[in-house]
Amino acid sequence: MRTIERVHDLRDLCDRARAAGGRVGFVPTMGYFHAGHRSLMRAARADTDLVVVSLFVNPLQFAPNEDLAAYPRDRAGDAAAAEAEGVDILFAPTTDEVYPRPPVTTVRVEGLTAGLCGRSRPTHFDGVTTVVAKLFSMVGPSRAYFGRKDAQQLAVVRRMAADLDLPVEVVGCPLVREPDGLAMSSRNAYLEPDDRRAATVLSRALEAAAAEIRAGARDADHVHRVLTGLIATEPRVQIDYAEVVAADDLTPVTEITGDVLVAVAAHVGRARLIDNMTVTVHDDQVVVDLGVVAPDPSAPESPQPEVV
Numbered sequence: 586m587r588t589i590e591r592v593h594d595l596r597d598l599c600d601r602a603r604a605a606g607g608r609v610g611f612v613p614t615m616g617y618f619h620a621g622h623r624s625l626m627r628a629a630r631a632d633t634d635l636v637v638v639s640l641f642v643n644p645l646q647f648a649p650n651e652d653l654a655a656y657p658r659d660r661a662g663d664a665a666a667a668e669a670e671g672v673d674i675l676f677a678p679t680t681d682e683v684y685p686r687p688p689v690t691t692v693r694v695e696g697l698t699a700g701l702c703g704r705s706r707p708t709h710f711d712g713v714t715t716v717v718a719k720l721f722s723m724v725g726p727s728r729a730y731f732g733r734k735d736a737q738q739l740a741v742v743r744r745m746a747a748d749l750d751l752p753v754e755v756v757g758c759p760l761v762r763e764p765d766g767l768a769m770s771s772r773n774a775y776l777e778p779d780d781r782r783a784a785t786v787l788s789r790a791l792e793a794a795a796a797e798i799r800a801g802a803r804d805a806d807h808v809h810r811v812l813t814g815l816i817a818t819e820p821r822v823q824i825d826y827a828e829v830v831a832a833d834d835l836t837p838v839t840e841i842t843g844d845v846l847v848a849v850a851a852h853v854g855r856a857r858l859i860d861n862m863t864v865t866v867h868d869d870q871v872v873v874d875l876g877v878v879a880p881d882p883s884a885p886e887s888p889q890p891e892v893v
């Protein structure tokens with residue numbers, strides 16, 4: 586694996602791989618790798634020739650009152666993890682390398698960014714789409730891998746790629762959980778032990794909502810009450826939102842039918858955590874996707890990505 590800091594060097598290696606007929610796979614990240622990140626690297630490794638992982642804590646997607654300075658970083662640990670996953674290039678640029686001048690050109694996806702996380706983080710997705718568009722332009726991937734942990738981000742990036750005719754296939758990969766159900770996140774590092782225990786209420790609430798839907802509940806308000814009622818039993822957990830929305834356009838639904846995203850965000854101690862599940866209901870058939878439990882690193886199998 587090569588660790589690269591300069592855009593020029595990155596372009597050069599990606600150009601050469603493409604010229605030799607290789608497919609470039611790309612995994613954008615902010616580092617502090619866990620099994621969720623590693624599952625994306627494995628998916629990229631399995632179906633592309635040159636695997637590029639970016640490690641960049643993007644200031645543009647943090648509001649002034651957010652955790653940019655405190656965001657956990659472990660460059661050496663990340664390099665070791667990426668190398669172990671067979672990554673070819675770890676692109677770890679400085680902020681000046683990515684933004685030599687404050688950008689006056691940004692990418693904004695309307696509509697999809699208005700609700701859910703966009704409501705409490707109104708500038709966040711503009712920062713995400715701007716940096717992802719820039720990274721796509723630097724790397725030139727044929728496939729880019731994103732986790733369904735960040736379901737809204739995945740929907741927004743997919744729409745950006747479609748609207749701008751970017752020649753990249755956006756691949757959604759399963760949400761990876763800790764054995765006790767907590768969605769893996771770099772921000773889990775902020776949790777004190779009592780908060781860490783309390784935080785499992787988010788996945789337990791999603792499980793409870795899933796059980797209601799499996800038992801026949803179709804009223805979104807009812808499912809919402811089950812979700813919020815359970816989360817409210819944990820005084821350490823403050824709900825930011827809990828919503829039942831259409832999986833494609835992220836607008837609220839009243840009835841659970843077709844493809845639905847059930848998404849939550851909450852403050853737990855210093856951390857703001859998100860979690861979600863997708864539910865597909867057709868006639869009497871219900872399929873709930875809560876993701877996967879982190880694979881044992883010694884196990885050969887990895888979660889299979891969904892190709893979109």
Ligand code: AMP
Nearest residue numbers: 614615616621731732734735760761769
């Ligand atoms: P981040 O470093 O948090 O910006 O995340 C980089 C990528 O990893 C994004 O596509 C995330 O959706 C993905 N990711 C983060 N946590 C998980 C998780 N628990 N399961 C699957 N993907 C994840």
